Amino acid sequence: MNLVGVDWGTSSLRVARIGADGFALEERSSERGILTVPPGGFAQVLQEEAGDWLAAPQALCLVSGMAGSRQGWQEAPYCTCPAAFDDVAHALAWIEPGRIALVPGLRYEFLGTPDAMRGEEVQVFGAMDLLGLADGVFVLPGTHCKWVRVAEGRVQSFATFMSGEFYRVLRQHSILARTMPEEDGPLQEEAFLRGVRHAQQARSLLHSAFSARMLALFGPLTPQELPSYLSGLVIGEELRSRALHGMEVVLIGAPALTERYALALRTLGCESRRLGSEAAWRGHWALARSLQQP
Amino acid sequence: MNLVGVDWGTSSLRVARIGADGFALEERSSERGILTVPPGGFAQVLQEEAGDWLAAPQALCLVSGMAGSRQGWQEAPYCTCPAAFDDVAHALAWIEPGRIALVPGLRYEFLGTPDAMRGEEVQVFGAMDLLGLADGVFVLPGTHCKWVRVAEGRVQSFATFMSGEFYRVLRQHSILARTMPEEDGPLQEEAFLRGVRHAQQARSLLHSAFSARMLALFGPLTPQELPSYLSGLVIGEELRSRALHGMEVVLIGAPALTERYALALRTLGCESRRLGSEAAWRGHWALARSLQQP
Numbered sequence: 001m002n003l004v005g006v007d008w009g010t011s012s013l014r015v016a017r018i019g020a021d022g023f024a025l026e027e028r029s030s031e032r033g034i035l036t037v038p039p040g041g042f043a044q045v046l047q048e049e050a051g052d053w054l055a056a057p058q059a060l061c062l063v064s065g066m067a068g069s070r071q072g073w074q075e076a077p078y079c080t081c082p083a084a085f086d087d088v089a090h091a092l093a094w095i096e097p098g099r100i101a102l103v104p105g106l107r108y109e110f111l112g113t114p115d116a117m118r119g120e121e122v123q124v125f126g127a128m129d130l131l132g133l134a135d136g137v138f139v140l141p142g143t144h145c146k147w148v149r150v151a152e153g154r155v156q157s158f159a160t161f162m163s164g165e166f167y168r169v170l171r172q173h174s175i176l177a178r179t180m181p182e183e184d185g186p187l188q189e190e191a192f193l194r195g196v197r198h199a200q201q202a203r204s205l206l207h208s209a210f211s212a213r214m215l216a217l218f219g220p221l222t223p224q225e226l227p228s229y230l231s232g233l234v235i236g237e238e239l240r241s242r243a244l245h246g247m248e249v250v251l252i253g254a255p256a257l258t259e260r261y262a263l264a265l266r267t268l269g270c271e272s273r274r275l276g277s278e279a280a281w282r283g284h285w286a287l288a289r290s291l292q293q294p
Numbered sequence: 295m296n297l298v299g300v301d302w303g304t305s306s307l308r309v310a311r312i313g314a315d316g317f318a319l320e321e322r323s324s325e326r327g328i329l330t331v332p333p334g335g336f337a338q339v340l341q342e343e344a345g346d347w348l349a350a351p352q353a354l355c356l357v358s359g360m361a362g363s364r365q366g367w368q369e370a371p372y373c374t375c376p377a378a379f380d381d382v383a384h385a386l387a388w389i390e391p392g393r394i395a396l397v398p399g400l401r402y403e404f405l406g407t408p409d410a411m412r413g414e415e416v417q418v419f420g421a422m423d424l425l426g427l428a429d430g431v432f433v434l435p436g437t438h439c440k441w442v443r444v445a446e447g448r449v450q451s452f453a454t455f456m457s458g459e460f461y462r463v464l465r466q467h468s469i470l471a472r473t474m475p476e477e478d479g480p481l482q483e484e485a486f487l488r489g490v491r492h493a494q495q496a497r498s499l500l501h502s503a504f505s506a507r508m509l510a511l512f513g514p515l516t517p518q519e520l521p522s523y524l525s526g527l528v529i530g531e532e533l534r535s536r537a538l539h540g541m542e543v544v545l546i547g548a549p550a551l552t553e554r555y556a557l558a559l560r561t562l563g564c565e566s567r568r569l570g571s572e573a574a575w576r577g578h579w580a581l582a583r584s585l586q587q588p
Contacts, residue, residue, distance in 0.1 A: 070511075111495065113492065113505045113508060113509065114508045114509070114512045115504065115505075115508060116508060116511075116512075144469075144504065159501055160501065160504040161498070161500040161501050161504070162468070162469075162500055162501075162503050162504050163500050165468050165469060166464075166468075166500055166503075169463040169464065169467045169468050170460075170463065172467070173463045173466070173467045174456070174459050174460075174463050175438075175456075175459060198407065201405065202535075203534075203535035203536075204455070204498070204499065204531055204532065204534070204535035205498065205499060205500065206455040206456055206457050206460055206499065206528070206531060206532055206535065207453055207454065207455050207456075207535065209456050209460075210409065210438065210454040210455070210456050211407045211409075214407060214408045214409060214410060215407065215408075217364075217410075218408045218410075234500070237498055237500060238498065238500055240497075240498070241496075241497035241498035241500065241501065242497075
């Protein structure tokens with residue numbers, strides 16, 4: 001079998017040719033997220049990005065992420081939590097039977113309010129497989145960061161934090177933008193951790209965010225330190241709102257982001273392990289393997 | 295004496311001719327906030343907006359707000375909390391001695407993080423004078439909402455919440471904008487209160503804000519209800535983060551905004567009294583009166 005994994009998000013598209021060991025042999029990424037794809041254009045874009053791999057004999061292509069949403073290629077209905085790996089594997093939505101399938105997302109409801117994810121579930125199942133874990137807390141930082149609680153091999157619950165998006169809109173569109181440089185520049189660790197710590201004693205980002213303005217006007221923060229400080233406030237607020245109690249978490253995502261979270265967590269007395277794109281490809285590989293078993 | 299009160303903020307300018315009883319005889323407002331005034335242009339703008347009133351005999355003009363900041367007409371140094379009315383009255387910064395003065399703002403520092411306000415202190419002192427209060431909690435909703443604690447006639451402490459600004463950037467620039475109509479429309483009370491209540495059980499707006507997306511996608515909220523729901527989430531988060539315990543607060547600000555806060559507070563078991571622009575003018579009047587006393 002020639003397995004092609006596709007992680008098709010809102011603003012980006014990643015594809016990989018996955019080897020027999022579950023690791024990527026080759027990986028490509030582009031900005032062709034689902035928002036850039038014209039209606040009916042998904043097969044064409046996939047062909048352009050991974051057509052050579054799909055032409056191989058016995059090619060199987062599994063697509064996770066927002067491509068399976070109502071705004072995507074075709075809707076792959078959500079699986080409801082608690083959800084096991086098999087629940088997801090049995091609910092693949094086939095575009096071309098035996099050749100191209102969409103992976104369903106997960107849905108969780110708490111006190112009448114739904115939450116949902118698409119794509120992260122494949123990364124979590126992949127991480128569980130890679131690390132040999134059936135229980136744990138998995139954190140997937142990003143525009144909409146997911147906190148996923150796994151017990152007895154099932155995703156029991158999860159929660160979405162709009163941390164990446166809050167950082168972006170505050171940094172670009174609020175009064176805080178006025179005292180910041182055009183570009184973020186490299187992480188200023190001291191300023192970042194000052195933000196993380198300040199967030200622990202605040203009760204809301206609505207209030208703590210204003211300290212970024214005050215410390216810019218009255219010192220001691222320099223314009224170069226402000227983006228890192230704000231990032232620390234946002235990530236620190238996210239961590240404050242979770243009951244960490246020294247728990248260990250698995251971080252999955254882009255290295256620059258998981259590194260920030262790991263740093264913040266360590267400062268708050270929590271250990272973490274970090275995974276990157278290998279988690280997604282291992283998840284696709286595990287799904288493909290399950291299809292071959294009777 | 296012919297008293298002219300000026301409340302000169304970042305994005306707006308309000309002027310009033312204030313009568314002997316401390317109430318406005320005439321009021322004007324414009325969009326000529328300090329950000330629109332070219333360097334050195336403040337006297338000219340004031341002349342255009344209130345020149346007829348300033349030409350009266352024995353005219354006295356008191357200017358509060360961001361016009362007294364480094365980015366404004368001239369810097370009027372902050373008074374440090376705890377600060378009494380007299381501390382502010384004695385620290386007026388005269389532009390034209392005996393004729394035009396800037397009112398200083400207040401500064402408060404907590405655990406090494408400064409907070410500051412300009413203009414709201416005049417409204418709080420005015421409200422204290424109007425209501426005969428020497429103690430209380432005063433809330434001034436807006437772009438940067440202020441919570442001001444007064445005891446024994448002094449502003450003991452205050453805290454800034456970027457609630458108005460968070461609402462605006464999330465509503466205009468985040469993913470939440472996608473499921474909302476162009477205009478906010480009238481307040482949808484039920485959706486607003488649903489947001490207020492949801493915020494009480496959330497531990498961070500980073501998470502609760504995502505419910506606005508979920509309830510838009512999966513129901514039951516309609517696009518017309520979403521701005522009200524988001525407003526409820528933001529104001530509800532602000533109230534959650536304060537230790538209300540049934541306290542009574544004085545709300546000062548634009549009626550549409552103080553009405554929302556009063557509604558949210560009542561839902562959480564707190565009574566409030568509401569004041570509008572009369573608080574600012576009463577504050578200017580009290581300052582003017584203090585100048586005439588030896």
